[in-house]
Amino acid sequence: MTNWITRLNGAANKEKTASGFIANHDAAESAKEIGFSHINYFRYNGKEESNDALNARLDGILAAVRPGDTIVYQYPMWQIDLKFEMRFLAKLRRKPGAKIIALVWDILSWLHDDRDRDYTGDWSLKALNEFDLVICANPKMAQRLKTQGGVKKPILSWDLSDSRYDGPLRAKxxxxxxxxxxxxxxxxxxxxxxxxxxxxxxxxxxxxxxxxxxxxxxxxxxxxxxxxxxxxxxxxxxxxxxxxxxxxxxxxxxxxxxxxxxxxxxxxxxxxxxxxxxxxxxxxxxxxxxxxxxxxxxxxxxxxxxxxxxxxxxxxxxxxxxxxxxxxxxxxxxTGFFTKRALMEALRITQLGLADNLVD
The missing domain is CATH 3.40.50.2000 (Glycogen Phosphorylase B;)
Structure with a gap:
């Protein structure tokens, strides 16, 4: 059985300055240090891609994932259109016995819209109920996901994100x-x-x-x-x-x-x-x-x-x-402490059934 985490690849300039790429890479590298393997993918412009071509692309990306594996899906995937993400998740769900964990960076509906409306039908929230476990930012976000987002699946708090850095620091x-x-x-x-x-x-x-x-x-x-x-x-x-x-x-x-x-x-x-x-x-x-x-x-x-x-x-x-x-x-x-801790706790929950640290 293999533990996987998704990793977004892209242009060199984005990997140095775009926060979504940087955060994704930091988490993937922290996961690798505790034994996870990477599912690498790119940011595709698939609006004109046929369904057959997209399915072939996704089958190639997920070829190494086997039944019973655990997959940490960095969410969202920062694709140009939603079709890629929807089919990616659907293909993971069809892997027999797979445990799928959402490592949530952002809820795009809430970031882009502040109207007083029902968000539970938006894919960015509705899709979280397709996962076995959701790792979200902190307990305050967890409560919002439960009460306003319609998320019914178990939620684990990340508490604090990491910012990996091994360079020099100045005296303060x-x-x-x-x-x-x-x-x-x-x-x-x-x-x-x-x-x-x-x-x-x-x-x-x-x-x-x-x-x-x-x-x-x-x-x-x-x-x-x-x-x-x-x-x-x-x-x-x-x-x-x-x-x-x-x-x-x-x-x-x-x-x-x-x-x-x-x-x-x-x-x-x-x-x-x-x-x-x-x-x-x-x-x-x-x-x-x-x-x-x-x-x-x-x-x-x-x-x-x-x-x-x-x-x-x-x-x-x-x-x-x-x-x-x-x-x-x-x-x-x-050094990626908070991500490593959250991922190890996620394995403890999904693989061992020890769920005492879930958000109430």
Whole structure:
């Protein structure tokens, strides 16, 4: 019996900068280190592909998977059209005795839509009931999947995502500075009025409007542009990493649900800041607010414009305590600890029937 995990392959530039590719690869490499094999696939444009051609392609991708194997399906597969994913899952379901586990990165319906409607018929949620086990971001997301998403299958909490990194790190000191890593078109920086400078690392989406001149000329913002993922942790020499920023007034048709969704997901930037060894700033309604507060690995702050007063009152000793608290988590997320733990627990549940750690 073989344990498998899906791995998305693609263009070299996306594997360095696209968060979906990076997260997928990190999980696949962590799984490989505990004995999993990879099911490799590419991002196909299959809109014009015939059903016979698609079936032949999928049969080739899944040729090595045997009855009774366990397959961790990184969800979603980031395909251009849904047909590929639907048939991929259907073919796995027809493998006799196979155990199929969803390792959920995102629920696309909730990310792209924030209307008050029934989402349970959307494939991104309905399909989760085709798996034997669902690994989701955290307990808060698990409860939303159960109550609003119609997910009836057992759910295991990932708790925290990883951000694998084995490069050098700089020494950290108490500095009045902030970092924000991510797509700049998913946040509204025009509302940031504090004097504490914030370094922005990231680019714009392909269909996004350019940032306004007013934002580009803000003296409290420093633009670094898009950088390879494995170069970012070395930039951090102090300060704090900002997880999310105001999106209420953001006119972004593609990420209409982003403001609400940020209360439930595991932001990849959270793990990247921890991998770089700096404390973080999260909103009080985020899934990780209690964790950040209890572990003293950062600040819980809803209005980022209050950061000047907070940093004015903070001492070097206060900041050093946070750095010390961050260190064990830096080592954990950098080496894939949380993914490995979740996958081993998933095997414990699906193969041994020991389900005591499932989300109630």
């Amino acid at each position: 000191s108490f500095q009045k500075k902030l970092y924000f890593v991510g797509r700049l078109d998913k946040s509204d920086f025009s509302q940031y009025k504090a004097q504490t400078k914030m370094a922005l690392i990231g680019g714009m989406g392909p269909k996004s409007e350019p940032l306004s001149d007013a934002v580009l000329n803000q003296e409290n913002l420093i633009f670094h542009g898009e950088l390879p993922n494995d170069e970012i942790p070395y930039m951090f020499d102090g300060g704090f990493g900002v997880i999310n920023y105001a999106t209420e007034n953001l006119d972004n048709a593609f990420f209409k649900g982003n403001g609400t969704y940020g209360q439930y997901n595991n932001p990849l930037k959270l793990s990247q800041y921890l991998a770089g060894g700096i404390p973080v700033i999260v909103a009080s309604n985020s899934a990780h607010a209690d964790f950040v507060r209890e572990k003293n690995i950062g600040l819980v702050l809803d209005d980022l414009n209050k950061i000047d007063d907070i940093l004015d009152k903070m001492t070097v000793a206060d900041y050093q305590k946070m750095l010390d608290a961050v260190k064990p988590f830096q080592e954990a997320v950098s």
